[in-house]
Structures are given as structure tokens and as C-alpha cells.
Ligand SMILES: *[C@@H]1O[C@H](CO)[C@@H](O)[C@H](O)[C@H]1NC(C)=O
């Protein structure tokens with residue numbers, strides 16, 4: 289969200305905080321007031337629902353108008369609406385915390401009040417509230433305005449943007465020096481100017497969280513998961529996935545040594561810049577280097593789509609039929625009338641595919657500059673799965689028209705994706721008549737998916753581990769701590785020496801933009817749990833990665849049940865229902881079963897390797913750990929030594 293200078297005019301809560309401290313706290317954790325009148329609480333929630341719905345509709349409409357017709361006029365209108373919404377949210381928070389909401393007997397009312405009372409930074413004074421929102425807007429602006437000069441000196445146009453220019457080079461170039469240039473140029477253009485602003489942001493976010501009853505801003509972010517053992521749960525998941533990650537890593541290292549030679553140690557970590565992605569979070573860019581069986585057929589139905597003359601509109605009809613074949617909700621008429629299916633020629637638009645809920649139970653749209661190819665066929669299903677989720681929970685009150693827990697929207701769309709991208713499914717919809725089910729194609733397929741999802745796990749895990757530690761332990765050695773985590777979980781090191789002034793964590797948008805990250809980790813884990821559950825009820829037999837629940841009414845019924853509750857109850861109940869009682873936690877089991885054929889194959893490939901995973905040497909840690917120079921000395925050597933020992937132990941056991 290972007291906010292305008294207008295926020296400076298907020299004068300509503302000048303003296304409110306003083307009043308707040310006088311309020312009683314019935315739960316030592318949360319801030320709440322004295323009002324226990326159920327009738328008044330219900331009345332407030334009814335009014336809130338009505339006003340917030342109208343507000344949500346107007347903001348969403350203004351955003352839609354802007355992104356589908358980029359003009360200064362629409363940008364201004366959008367920012368105005370967002371400012372009004374921020375003001376409304378601030379007033380609603382104040383009303384919500386005047387109730388002793390934890391003692392309101394009606395559980396659904398209590399849950400809604402809690403959502404209003406524990407979110408946002410509305411506990412700050414006007415000055416500080418304005419300051420943090422301007423700070424975040426400024427950091428986002430600095431990040432998105434960054435441009436790089438090209439690698440080749442003879443070209444003096446310094447206007448390369450991260451997306452798509454630099455991302456594309458990172459994925460496609462195989463030139464070690466060129467990649468190193470872009471990696472370094474990006475990190476050093478973005479990080480240093482953001483460091484001081486980020487430190488101020490940390491202080492303000494912590495203040496807001498403490499005034500709202502939390503230990504720090506990380507504690508407040510984790511509140512969304514309503515689970516005291518959440519940290520332990522995700523730590524267990526990453527441990528369970530690490531052996532598979534290390535096998536994939538080891539096999540990839542072998543292939544990279546074949547390619548780049550002895551700049552890479554046979555038992556060492558990998559340099560961050562040659563994995564096909566700026567953050568080494570998705571390695572699909574190096575599929576051509578690591579693909580196990582180059583001769584086996586590659587899954588691609590683009591040609592079939594062309595030959596059959598499939599149009600973008602037809603792609604949306606195919607996606608809709610996937611859901612109706614399972615007995616789920618068809619797209620409403622407004623969807624077909626109001627969506628943007630193709631890139632318009634008469635105006636500028638933002639092309640990122642997205643799914644829209646206009647908060648009025650009627651209007652739902654997709655915006656996508658659809659091209660006729662396999663990638664966009666998958667994307668069409670992905671976005672429509674988001675819409676299906678909106679449709680399923682549309683009868684809930686506004687506050688419950690939301691995913692069961694952060695990350696679940698993506699998990700649902702991606703679980704559908706796992707079904708429709710199987711050769712089996714593409715064959716059933718008449719697009720892949722020449723499909724072959726040989727072993728080599730299967731391994732190619734699985735490694736392709738693993739390069740996207742398994743390699744992402746450690747990165748998706750560490751971003752918030754780092755952020756939460758900064759919130760709880762302070763802003764000393766932020767860059768060193770970032771690289772400690774990168775090395776410990778991802779097994780990567782920077783291609784060139786780092787210092788604290790580089791502030792490398794800011795190279796990832798979500799850090800300066802104040803967007804929580806662990807939801808992406810949760811999303812990957814849950815997509816496999818959901819996928820396996822749907823395959824189970826659909827009666828799938830055989831390897832999990834070949835499952836397609838198309839046309840399964842049973843799967844459709846289970847999915848509808850899971851989606852239609854929205855966020856009206858604790859997500860653990862939803863996971864228990866989804867897995868039909870098997871678990872109510874995040875569990876890596878389904879993911880590991882999905883990749884089991886690949887894991888077996890990798891274990892065989894890696895038999896001759898000296899080390900599965902990596903051994904960390906002094907030379908690696910010297911790239912970023914400068915404890916011998918720094919003033920805060922004592923802790924660093926131990927934590928690095930511990931890191932060395934842990935990695936070595938892992939390898940021995
Ligand atoms: C886009 O915006 C311009 C300028 O405001 C307006 O004239 C035009 O009708 C808009 N086009 C669409 C399709 O909304």
C-alpha cells in the first residue's frame with residue numbers, strides 16, 4: 289500500500305494513547321478496553337462490515353482502474369482512496385480496542401474483534417504512524433527506481449530494471465563474470481542507501497508492536513499464525529526437507545563444476561550468482577545445465593495449442609471447466625464481462641497476472657496479458673483458482689473473506705497447478721496426445737519442479753528468520769547475520785566480499801517493502817499436503833506426482849468445504865479437515881512423498897560424491913564475517929564455529 293502526504297493531516301488520535309495505558313488488560317498479552325457489552329460489540333461489527341465493504345470496493349475499483357489504464361489521474365485517485373482507507377482502518381482499530389474483546393462470549397464476534405485489534409500499526413501516535421508509512425513508501429520507491437548499467441562498456445544506457453531485464457539475464461546468462469557483475473551491481477545499488485532508513489523502520493515497527501501488546505514486531509507478524517509452536521513447526525519442516533535439498537544441491541554442484549571448473553570447491557558451498565536467480569531462490573534458470581536426460585521429451589503443449597487455434601478466451605474456458613468438472617462454482621457473468629484477458633493496444637497497463645475480489649460478492653475479475661502458450665495456460669488456472677477461493681468464501685463476513693492462514697491462497701492455486709501440469713491431465717484435455725510415460729521423462733519433470741520448489745524452501749525460510757532476529761535482537765551485524773543464514777540453510781556464499789554497509793538483505797523487495805515472507809514457505813508445504821489430500825479422496829493410485837483430480841466430485845467437495853470457511857476459524861481445524869484427521873500441522877511428508885522417485889535417483893547419482901551438502905571453511909565465512917575487525921566481537925567466532933560443526937555433523941550422520 290502506498291500512502292500520500294495527506295496522512296500528515298490525521299489529527300484524530302492525539303491524546304488517545306494516554307487513555308489507552310489506563311485501560312485494563314485481561315490477557316497480559318493483548319491491548320483491550322473495558323466494554324463487555326455484547327450488543328454493542330455486535331452492532332459495531334455490523335457497521336464495520338458494511339462500511340469496510342464499501343471502502344474495500346472503492347479502493348479495489350480504484351486500483352483496478354489504475355493498473356488497467358495507467359495515467360496520473362488514476363494514480364492520484366487510487367492514492368486518495370488508499371489514504372481514506374488508512375484513516376478508516378485507524379478509526380476502526382480504536383473502536384475495536386475499546387471492547388474487552390477477549391471476554392466477548394460470541395466466538396465469531398470475538399474472532400473478528402481480535403483481528404481488528406491486533407493488526408496494523410495504529411497504536412502509534414499520528415506523527416510516528418505517518419513517519420513509518422512514508423518510510424516504507426520511500427524504501428519501496430528507492431528499490432523500484434533502481435536502474436543498472438549494462439555489463440558491456442560500450443553501451444552507455446544505464447536503464448536496466450530488475451524485472452524483467454536483470455532477472456532475465458540472471459536466469460539465462462552462463463557467463464560467470466557477467467553474472468557476478470550484475471549480482472554485485474544490484475546488491476550495491478540497492479542495499480547501502482536503504483540501510484539507515486531500514487534501521488529507523490525497525491525501531492518504529494517495534495514501538496507499534498509493543499504499544500499493541502507484543503514483544504516486538506516479529507512477534508506481531510507471527511500472531512497471524514495463531515500458534516505458539518509455529519516457529520518450532522516450521523523449524524521441523526525445514527529439517528525434514530534439508531536432506532533432499534542437500535542431495536539436489538550436491539548433484540547441481542557437480543554439474544556446475546563441469547560447467548565452470550574449479551572456481552567451485554568439490555565439497556564447498558556454491559557462489560550465489562550462478563544458480564539462475566538473483567537470490568538463488570529458484571534454480572529453474574539452470575535447468576539446461578542440470579537436466580538429467582537431455583534426450584527425453586520435454587513437456588510442452590504450446591505447439592498443440594497453436595495447432596488447435598486456442599484463443600486466450602478459450603484458455604479461460606478450459607480453466608473454468610476444470611473447476612466445474614469437480615462440481616465447483618462456475619465463473620459469474622461479471623467475470624466474463626469485466627475481466628482483462630488480453631493486453632490492450634490503446635493504453636498502458638500492468639501485465640502481472642492477478643485475481644481480483646471487489647468485495648461485493650458479485651464482481652470478480654482476472655487481469656492477465658494472456659499469450660497462447662503452456663506457461664500462460666498454467667497461469668490462467670492459477671489465477672482462476674484464486675477466484676474460486678473468493679467465490680467459495682464470499683458469503684462470510686468481510687473479515688473472514690480471507691485465506692485460512694497466510695500462504696494458503698497460493699497453496700490452493702499451486703495444488704491445482706500440480707494437477708493440471710501433469711502429462712496425464714494435458715492428455716485428458718486433448719493437448720498432449722503424444723505423451724510418453726517413461727522413467728527419464730518423469731525424472732526430468734520432477735527435477736524441473738524441484739528446481740522451483742525444493743530450492744525455494746531454505747530461502748523462503750530464512751528471510752523472516754533474519755527479520756525476526758533483527759526485530760528481537762537489534763540491528764547490529766545485519767548483513768553478517770543474513771549470510772550466516774544463507775550459508776547455513778542454502779549453502780551459498782557471496783561471490784565477492786561483503787561488509788555491513790552493503791546491507792544485502794535489502795536486495796529482496798519484501799524486506800524494505802515490509803511484506804512478511806514466511807507465508808511463501810507455508811504455501812509450499814501446504815500445497816503438497818492439500819494436493820495429496822485431494823488425490824487421496826479422488827482415489828488416485830500410483831506415484832503421487834502423476835495424480836490429476838480433474839473430474840473428481842469427491843475432490844471438489846473436499847476442496848469446497850476447506851475453502852468456504854475462509855478465515856472464520858483457526859487454520860488448524862481447516863488442516864485437520866483437509867487431511868481428514870491425519871494432522872493439524874504443517875508437515876513435509878506429502879512433499880517428500882511427491883519427490884521420492886527423484887530422491888532415489890539423486891542418491892544414486894551422488895554415490896561418488898565426497899560430501900552430501902557442504903563443508904564450510906574459513907575462506908567462505910571470511911567473505912562476510914568480519915568479527916576480527918568489528919567492535920561487537922565476542923559472539924561471532926562461536927556462532928561461526930557452531931555453524932562449521934553443525935554442517936560437519938550433518939555430513940557424518
Ligand atoms: C483510460 O484513461 C483515459 C484517460 O483518463 C480515458 O480517456 C480512457 O477512456 C480510459 N480507457 C479505458 C478503456 O478505460
Ligand SMILES: *[C@@H]1O[C@H](CO)[C@@H](O)[C@H](O)[C@H]1NC(C)=O
Pocket residue numbers: 591592721722
Ligand atoms: C505427435 O506424433 C506424431 C507421430 O509421431 C507427429 O507426426 C506429430 O507431429 C506429433 N504432434 C505433436 C504436437 O508433437
Ligand SMILES: *[C@@H]1O[C@H](CO)[C@@H](O)[C@H](O)[C@H]1NC(C)=O
Pocket residue numbers: 592595596718719720721
Ligand atoms: C488429441 O486427441 C483428441 C481426441 O483423441 C483430439 O480431439 C485432438 O484433436 C487431438 N489433438 C491433437 C493435437 O492431435
Ligand SMILES: [Zn+2]
Pocket residue numbers: 670674697698701
Ligand atoms: Zn497466486
